Amino acid sequence: MKSLGNTRRSFAPWTDPDATPFITFRNVTKTFGDFTAVDNLTLDIYHREFFALLGASGCGKSTLLRMLAGFEKPTSGEIILDGQNIAGIPPYRRPVNMMFQSYALFPHMTVESNIGFGLRQDGMPKSQIAERVAQMLKLVKLEQFAKRKPHQLSGGQRQRVALARSLAKRPKVLLLDEPLGALDKKLREETQFELMDLQQELGLTFVVVTHDQEEAMTMADRIAVMSHGEVIQVATPAEIYEAPNSRFVADFIGDVNILEGKVTASGNGRVELAGADGLTIRAASGEIPANGVSTGFAIRPEKLRVDRAAPADPGVNAVEGEVWDIGYLGDMTVFHIRLANGKxxxxxxxxxxxxxxxxxxxxxxxxxxxxxxxxxxxxx
Known part of the structure; x- marks a missing residue:
């Protein structure tokens, strides 16, 4: 069976009907007065999964994370973690830890004191704290910075300290709220791969909230695309990109061209659409719309070919246009091509x-x- 795009690893418990989810949101609703932040949402996340909640500001993703952490209570519904309903369990009693976008490091403490803070609060013996902190420093490659204070570190180093502090208590689940938002582009890209490697090495469940599509596509095993408190699609990054389940997801993830047409023929796993400008779209399709139905056809910019010469069959999956804009981006060139109808x-x-x-x-x-x-x- 061919996969849609590259797969990061063979790990895919969501495809096993007998697999038990590690985290379940069951019919969860959260309201703030008249505003519904999360609307009757049901979602499963599996043990050792790197899961991303992706959406625009105000879609409910951070509220969902805060309910899992215990900072907010659901208005209705259940949240199950490792077989236990965690309603009523305070944040400090839950087997989860949260890493905030601001990192929230104590400025007067050294790196090692910041990392060991939660362990001291839990009353762990000093010798064990020292051993655990040393492990965490080695894990995030900050051994030589143990005695420094946060203001003496770069943004990427402070991010690693916050990560080490979150992991020091060995939570079952690590929650990351826009964890890389304060880093510059190059460092953010480097840190994405470091987080992926760290998550697999530790074998923990990571749940990350982000509005950055590239960040979610790079790191996550699966992505939940959210809008107005609802999950619109849950799938692997490749499936989200190559097989969006709706116009919203197609338009939200990456760049896309959406052509409108009416179904004129179907059969043998193919659909023909009569589009504007006399363009006939012939496409492979798992779901076959009925003849006469108007629908959209989404195609990514990199899937289009641009040539001076007309193709062998210019009436099918081909249209003539005029080069309107050209953008040279180094690794690729982007063309904006204006069709006869103005599209x-x-x-x-x-x-x-x-x-x-x-x-x-x-x-x-x-x-x-x-x-x-x-x-x-x-x-x-």
Whole structure:
């Protein structure tokens, strides 16, 4: 069976009907006065999973995380953790720890004192605290910074201290609320892979809240895309990107072109849509809409081909347009191509070579084409 995109690891307990979820939100609702932050939400997360809650500000993702941590109580519904209903259990009694975006380090304490703070609060013997702190310092590669204070560290180092402090108590679940938001782009990308490696090494369950699509796509085993307190789709990063279950998810994740059309024929796992400008879209589709239904067809910019010459069958999955804008991004070039009806398609082409003999330029007439399996017919 072919997979959609690359898979990070073979770990996939959500595909096993006999697997028991480690965390379950069951019909959870959270209201603040007249505002519903989380709306009758049901969601399963599995042991050792790196799970991401992704959505725009105000979608309910942080509220969900805070309910799991115990900082907020559900208005209704249940939250089950490792087989136990955690309603009424205070945050400090739950087997979870939370790492905040601000890191919340104590400025007057050294790195090792910050890491050991929770252990001292729990009354752990000093010798065991010293041993655990040393383990954590080694884990996050900060041994030589043990005696420094937070203001003497870089942003990335402070992030590691906060991570080590969160892990020192060995929680069953680590909750991360926008953990990389304060880092610059390059350091954020490096830290994403470090977090992935650390999570697999420790064998813990990580639940991360983020509005950064690239961050969620890079780190997570699965992503829950949220909107207005509801989960719209839960799937692996590749499935979210290549097979969005709705127009909302297709439009929210990455760049996408959405072409409108009406179903004119279907059969043998394929659908034909009559689109604007006489364009006929022929696409492979798991779900076959009924003839006459108007629907959308989503296709990513990198799936489009841009050529001067017309394809062999210019009436199917191909349309002529004019180059409206060109953006050179180093690794790729982005073309905005205006069609006869005024719609603009976005296409991206990899710059595999440094030199181009005859580059496409502004105002040129070009053909945009794509394969039958390149896009997805949308349900709504």
């Amino acid at each position: 603009v398609l976005k296409a991206s082409m990899l710059n595999a070579r440094r030199e181009v003999e005859d580059p496409i330029v502004y105002d040129e007439k070009v053909w945009v084409s794509f394969d039958e399996t390149a896009g997805v017919v949308l349900r709504d």
